[in-house]
Amino acid sequence: MGKLAGIVLCLAGVLVIAFYAGPSVRPLADHPFFPTHGGSKPHIGSGVWIRGTFLPVLASGTLCLWIVLQVPLLKEYPNKLVATAMQCLFGAIQSFVVAVVVERDFSKWKLGLDIGLLAVLYSAFFATGALMYLMAWCAEMEGPVFLVMWTPLSLVITLFCSFFFLGEAIYLGSILGGILLVGGLYSVLWSKSKEKENKTTPATSTVHAKHEEELTSQVV
Template identity: 70%
Template structure:
C-alpha cells in the first residue's frame, strides 16, 4: 500500500467501522444476558492467545536474525509494572467501561471515547508533561476543547430530550427493552467518563514504560495475560454460578472473538500503518465517524432509541476533540516547545502525548 492515493482514507474509515462493530456487538451481547465481567475475562484470554505467540515469535526471530541487538530482556521490575498497568488499563478500565455500557447505550459509549484525547491532555497537563500558553491561540483552543468535552458529558448525563425511533421494526439483535432509571443513566455516563480517564492515564504511563522496555508487542501481550488472570478473579467473585460462564454459538461468542481479533489485532495493525503513512492526527480526526456509524447501527441492529441529548452531547465531545487536535497541530507548526528536558528534545522524543500517538497506544485491547 502506498502513501498516496485513497488507500489511507479507506483504511481510516475501516478502522472506525471496526470500532462501530465493537460497540454494537458488545452491547448486543450484554443485552442477551452475557455477564460483563465474564466477557472481559474471555476477551482478554482470546487476545492473549492471539498476541503472546506473535510476540514470542517476533522476539525469537529478532534474537536469531540480529544477535548483536537481541530483544530486550524482561526484568522483575518490568513484570511488576506490567502487572500494575494491566490492573489499571485492562482489568479496572474495561470492567468499568462495559458495566457502564450496559447501563447506557452503544451511542453513549462511542461518544465517550471521543473524550479520551482531551482526558489524556488534561492528565499530561496535571503531570506537567504538557503546557498551555493561555496567551496563544493554540492554548486557548485547547482550553475551549476541554470545556466542550465537559459540557458534552453533562448534556449526555442530564438531558435526554426527544427520542428518535429505531430504524428497524425488527432489529437483527432483538431483545426485550430494558428500562433504565435516570439515576442509573447518570451513573453509567460518569462511570464511562471515569473509564476514559483511567484509560488515558494508562496511555500516558505507557510512554516511560516503552522507553524502558521498547518491545511494544510483548508489553501489550503480557498486559493482556495479566489482565486475563486479574479479570478471572474479579469474574469469579461477581459470578459464582459457572453455568452462566458457558458459551454457545450466539452473539456472546461472536462478541468475544470480534473484540479480541478484529478489535485488537486487526485494528492495531491498521492504526499503526495509517499513522505511519499520514501521521497520528490523521488517525484521530476520523474517530467521530464511529459515533455517527454507531448511532445508525445501534438503531438498526439493536433497536435502540437514540435521544437528542446523546446526539448533542456527542457533537460537543467531537468539537472538544477537534479543538484539542487543532491546538496540538498549531503548536507543532509554530514549534512551541513543551515542558520537557532538553536532552529528550535533542533525542527527538517529543512530548508524552506525541510519543504515545506515534506508538499508537490508543488502540487499546
C-alpha cells in the same frame, strides 16, 4: 487555549449525555440491518442512566491514564508487541478475579456455537490485542494527546451504529453531547497542529539563515 476549550467541550458533552436525556428520536429506517427481538424495552431510570454513563467515563479515564504512562514505558522498553502481550495477560487476570467476585454462577460462563462465542473471539483478538498494539504504535508516533482525544469518539460511534443498524431510539441529550464531543476533539487536534507548525517554523527559518550565511561567506 484551544486545547483547554476542547477539553471543556468534551467534558460538557459527557455531562450532557449523563444528566440530560430529553425526548427520544426514532430511527429513520423501519427495517434495520440487525433488528432486535427482545420485545418491549424496559424503562431506564435516571439512576441507571447516570451509572451507565459513569462507568464508561471511568473506563475511558483509566485508559487515557495508561496511554499517557505508556509513552515513557515504550522509551525504556520499545518492544510494543511484548508490552501489549503483558498488558493483555495481566488485564485478563484482573478481569477473571472481578468476574469471579461478581458472577459466581459458573453455568453462565459456558460458551456455545453462537453469536456469544463470536463476540468473545472478536473482543479478544481485535478489540483487545490488535487495538492495544495500534494504540501503542499511535502513541509512540503522535503522542498521547492525539490518541487520548479520540477515545470519547467511541461513544458517538456507538450511538450512530445503534441508531442506524440496530434500530434503537436515541435521545436528544445523546445527540447534543455527541456534537460537543466532536467539537472538543476538533478543537484539540486543530490546536495541536498549530502548535506543531509553530515549533517547526522557527527551526526552518534558522536553517535558512545559516544556509544564507554560509553562501555569503563562500562568496566573500
